[in-house]
Amino acid sequence: MRWGDFRRSDNVEDRTDADPGGGFPRGGGIKLGGGALVVIVIASLIFGVNPLEMIGAIESGGPTAPPDSRQPAAPGYGPPGAPAPGQSRAANAPQDPAKDFVAAVLGDTEDVWKAVFQSMGARYEPPRLVLFRRATQSACGRASASTGPFYCSADRDLYLDTAFFAELSRRFGAPGDFAQAYVIAHEVGHHVQNLTGTMRKVDLEMRQRDARGRNALSVRLELQADCYAGIWGYFAQRRNKLEVGDLEEGFRAAAAVGDDEIQKRAQGYVVPESFTHGTAEQRLRWFRTGLESGDMRRCNTFGS
Numbered sequence: 001m002r003w004g005d006f007r008r009s010d011n012v013e014d015r016t017d018a019d020p021g022g023g024f025p026r027g028g029g030i031k032l033g034g035g036a037l038v039v040i041v042i043a044s045l046i047f048g049v050n051p052l053e054m055i056g057a058i059e060s061g062g063p064t065a066p067p068d069s070r071q072p073a074a075p076g077y078g079p080p081g082a083p084a085p086g087q088s089r090a091a092n093a094p095q096d097p098a099k100d101f102v103a104a105v106l107g108d109t110e111d112v113w114k115a116v117f118q119s120m121g122a123r124y125e126p127p128r129l130v131l132f133r134r135a136t137q138s139a140c141g142r143a144s145a146s147t148g149p150f151y152c153s154a155d156r157d158l159y160l161d162t163a164f165f166a167e168l169s170r171r172f173g174a175p176g177d178f179a180q181a182y183v184i185a186h187e188v189g190h191h192v193q194n195l196t197g198t199m200r201k202v203d204l205e206m207r208q209r210d211a212r213g214r215n216a217l218s219v220r221l222e223l224q225a226d227c228y229a230g231i232w233g234y235f236a237q238r239r240n241k242l243e244v245g246d247l248e249e250g251f252r253a254a255a256a257v258g259d260d261e262i263q264k265r266a267q268g269y270v271v272p273e274s275f276t277h278g279t280a281e282q283r284l285r286w287f288r289t290g291l292e293s294g295d296m297r298r299c300n301t302f303g304s
């Protein structure tokens with residue numbers, strides 16, 4: 001992916017050096033995960049299953065080493081600390097490459113969604129992305145490396161553990177910058193659902209349903225976030241920001257984080273009623289729908 005000249009977002013809050021803190025404040029809001037270590041914690045209280053149990057089954061151990069020492073160099077993107085030609089770096093010191101990448105992808109999602117919202121006569125309010133190492137606090141509760149990336153509807157923040165990128169490549173065989181960008185774009189997709197009111201509607205609807213019905217609704221929510229991630233990919237592609245192999249990378253990531261794949265790895269069998277993100281085939285299909293159409297109206301995962 002040619003992300004070197006993406007506009008860097010100002011909405012990244014770097015907590016990678018911060019003390020994780022010890023408390024477990026209870027928060028309101030909906031916490032939606034999306035990536036590989038997959039959690040959709042629609043408040044574990046509402047939910048029949050405890051997603052953390054599933055995570056626990058696939059989490060082998062403690063925090064992983066700091067990632068991104070092996071961040072693949074994109075064309076036009078030199079070695080760390082050496083800005084590529086034409087790349088305007090602000091006067092501040094060279095950034096951590098992981099943070100720079102996250103700010104670039106987030107900035108690009110802001111530009112894309114701003115334009116999409118404008119075309120609908122609406123205004124896009126970008127989310128904040130909290131980058132952390134090991135653990136931090138959110139309005140939806142404590143975030144840790146084991147929860148994976150998630151979106152918290154209460155503070156409208158995305159939470160991303162830097163070790164996750166390393167995990168994605170190591171554990172799920174989906175390395176590469178586009179796969180990582182897909183995960184960010186998926187979480188941004190949840191923010192879009194929050195802005196459009198879909199998340200609130202689904203939350204209300206869930207209160208009327210039993211565990212199986214709630215699970216089915218949460219799968220629809222996840223698949224729509226995949227479709228929205230695809231919409232970002234559509235515009236990246238149109239601006240010629242993708243390279244050969246990027247789409248395959250994204251497809252691989254979308255498939256690798258399907259619940260059936262994860263459960264197969266975790267338990268050796270598949271339990272459909274406990275899916276919270278959809279199967280690999282579903283995730284791939286909806287990601288592709290967004291990617292090929294670039295049209296939010298095509299992302300009606302609830303109507304299909």
Ligand SMILES: [Zn+2]
Nearest residue numbers: 032033034222
């Ligand atoms: Zn999600």
